Amino acid sequence: MSSAPTCAQVLMRLLREYQVEKVFGIPGVHTIELYRGLPGSGLQHVTPRHEQGAAFMADGYARASGKTGVCFLITGPGLTNAATAMAQAYSDSIPMLVISAVNRREDLGMGRGRLHELPRQSDVSRGFCLWQHTLTQAEQLPEVIQRAFQLLSSSRPGPVHIEIPIDLFPAPMPGAIDDYRAAPAAALPAAGSAAIDTASQWLKNAERPVILLGGGAQACAADATALAEKLAAPVFESLAAKGIVDERHPLCGGANLTFSAVRERLENADVVLAVATELAETDRNLVGENYAFKGKLIRVDIDPGQLVCNGNPDLAICADAGETLAQLNRALPAGDAERQQTAAAELQQILERCRAEWWPGSEERFPWVQALRAALPDDGILVTDSTQLAYNTNHALPLYQARSHVTCTTGYGTLGFALPAAIGASLATERDVVALIGDGGLMFTLGELAVAVEQKLPLPILVWNNAGYGEIRDYMDAAKVPQEGVNLRTPDFPALARSFGAEGCRIERPEQLGPAIAEALGRDTPTLIEITAP
Template sequence: MSSAPSCAQVLMRLLREYQVEKVFGIPGVHTIEPYRGLPGSGLQHITPRHEQGAAFMADGYARASGRPGVCFLITGPGLTNAATAMAQAFSDSVPMLVISAVNRREDLGMGRGRLHELPRQSDVSRGYCIWQHSLTVAEQLPEVLARAFQLLASSRPGPVHIEIPIDLFSAPMPGELEDYRACPQAQLPAAAEGAISTAAEWLRGAERPVILLGGGAQACGADATQIAEKLAAPVFLSLAAKGVVDERHPLCGRANLSFDCVRKRIEDADVVLAVGTELAETDRNLVRDNYAFQGRLIRVDIDPAQLVCNANPDLAILADAGETLKQLNAALPEGDAGKRKTARDEVRQLISACREEWWPGSEARYPWVQALREALPEDGILVTDSTQLAYNTNCALPLYSARSHITCTTGYGTLGFALPAAIGARLASPRDVVALIGDGGLMFTLGELATAVEQQLPLPILVWNNTGYGEIRDFMDEAEVVREGVELHTPDFVALAKAFGAEGCRIDRPEQLGPVAAAALADNKPTLIEITAP
């Protein structure tokens, strides 16, 4: 007769049942029992060099694959180390499941000075998770995981944190291990017929419609493109939606929401269809005032709170974006070819006008943007950090497919994101991945270069080296503030890369980027490409 499975073994079994393939984490003394359940579970464990890196990797994995990224964290410092990355995922609506240990049940809240003890660990994560749960009864684990995966798949996503007391990991569970199965996922909600009818009527009658797509529209590219063609409507993308509509399409105005000419076009529209977007200031180059919509605003979102976030709609559709655009596409007739030609000419003129509005220094960096576009494979994924060149790629580097743009320059806007997130993205997808990070940001998570070497990832890591926090330095100069804290000593990044076992090289001309990036993508190890910023 076989022995009863432990809570930890059931945890591993159920994760695999929910189609989890990889988990990111650093084992600790409090998580020995969960790791006992890993061998034979079908899960691959990836060991970062810091828990922040683990959560950033899970974030990149989720954005590239569309599936939840999963972290294993130890009690106390494991969770707090991952907090910044979890908050970034919360801000950008990225599905992430974080499973941490917590002290034994009899010690919770007692302040006995136990190892890794936090007085109220659950309170730490509650502010940046869509759901937090503290397991107190081992038999409830299947129900808790079912709820977590329903939330991650059927609502506005974000991090879910489940903490498990260390005494529960070895607790026996009823039945046989093979008895534990995943709960079927709920069908995503479609829009009410009346709402589709009203939206279609308004859009059919519009003379100057506009479509705005946000990160919630990742699965909507084909229908959004067809709707744009039927309506002869320009499509503008948030940074989280770059590539959702092929940015080569003549009706795609790209991720240019930060420019005045695009703002005016949106405000002058008689109907705006905004899908899966919070209309955030980070898409408007930190302009606090939202659009002064002159026409009707239709908003589509799966989160009721987002339907009124930053702007009240004339029509609010609470439904899945993908399902809604399928319905709307079916309700709209074929459009007028003459109107499409006029709209295409308008979009081309708007893109040209955006370039005339570029901020100082952009023209000097534009050759690097062009070189990066040529170096990035057509279906490649670009992962960017908060660095000057990335602000230019946001608007000036066109991307061609969904889930091809992973960036932290929106929302929470942390530094150090790109390297670990690119590792997660490359582990999630067979698509080529290129990371772009600044010299300042790289120092936040440099240790994860060891993880990329360990995983033998063909990963070009472009380091924009302007010897400091260049963006903040420029803001200080503009504000006539004496520079302080922005001039940095930078190490020899090429030598550091080689010390880690990676390749490394230094370039200072855009035409050098293509050959070294191609060689890096063909290698079986990461390559750090240091770019001397002009």
């Protein structure tokens, strides 16, 4: 007669039932019994060098795959170390499930000075999670996991945090392990027929429509492209949406919302269809006030609160983006080739005006952007940190597929994201991944290079070395503030990479970038490519 499964074993079983393949975490004394459930579960465990790296890896995994990224964290410092990365995921609506330990149930709230004790650990994550729950009985686990995945799959995503008291990990569960299964996913909400009728009429009659895509439209590439062609409408993308519509398409205006020519086109459109976007200042690269739409604004979002954020709509549709775009495509007639050509010609003029604004003060970086585009495979994924060259690639480096732009330069905007997120992205997909990070940001999470070596990832890591926090240095100069705290001593990055077991090299000219990336993609270990910033 087989023994009853433990709570930890049932957790692993349920994660596999929900198609989880990899978990990112660092074992601790409080999670020994959790890890007893891992062998034989079918889950691959990846060990970062810091819990912040674990959550960043889960974030990159989720962005590249569209699946939920999962972390295992210890009590107390494990959770607080991961908090910054969880907040980044919350800001960017990235599905993440964080399982942490917490002290034994009889110790909760007692202030006995137990190891890793926080007075109210659950309060730490509540402000940047969709839902936070403390398990109080082992038998609650299946319902709690089911609820977590329903939230992650059928609403605006973000982190969910479940903390499990350490005395519950070995607790016996009723029944057999095979009895525990995933609940069926909820059907995604579709727009009502009246809303679709109104939206399709407005769009069909519009002479100068525009489509604006946000990060919540990642699964909508085909429908968004088809709708643009039917309407002869230019498509502009937030930085989180970059690549959803192939930027080579004649109706795609890319991620250029920060520039005056695009603002004019949006504000003077007779109908704007804004899909799964916050219309946030970070989409505009902190430039300008909210858009002053002169025509009708149709907003589509699965989160009702976002339908009135940063711009009041004339028509608000609380529904799944993909379902709604499919409904609109079915309701609208075929497109007109002549109108498409006219719209494409106008868009090219707008983009020419944008390009005039791209480069003042940063012309020397344009050859590097061109070289990176030439070196990046057509289906490649670019993972970027907050660094000067990345601010230029946001606009000037076209991408051709959805889930090709993994960036922290929007929203929360933390440093140190790109290296661990690129590791997560590489583990999520067969597509080639290239990371771009600054010398300052790299030092936040440099230890995660060891994980890329362990996983034998052919990952090029481009380090834009301007010997400090270059963007902040420029802001200080512009504000006539003396430079303080922004000029840094940097290590010998290639030598440091080799000490980890990676490859390392230094380049100084754009024409060296393509061969360096090609060699890196052909290896079975990461390559740190230091770029001496001009």
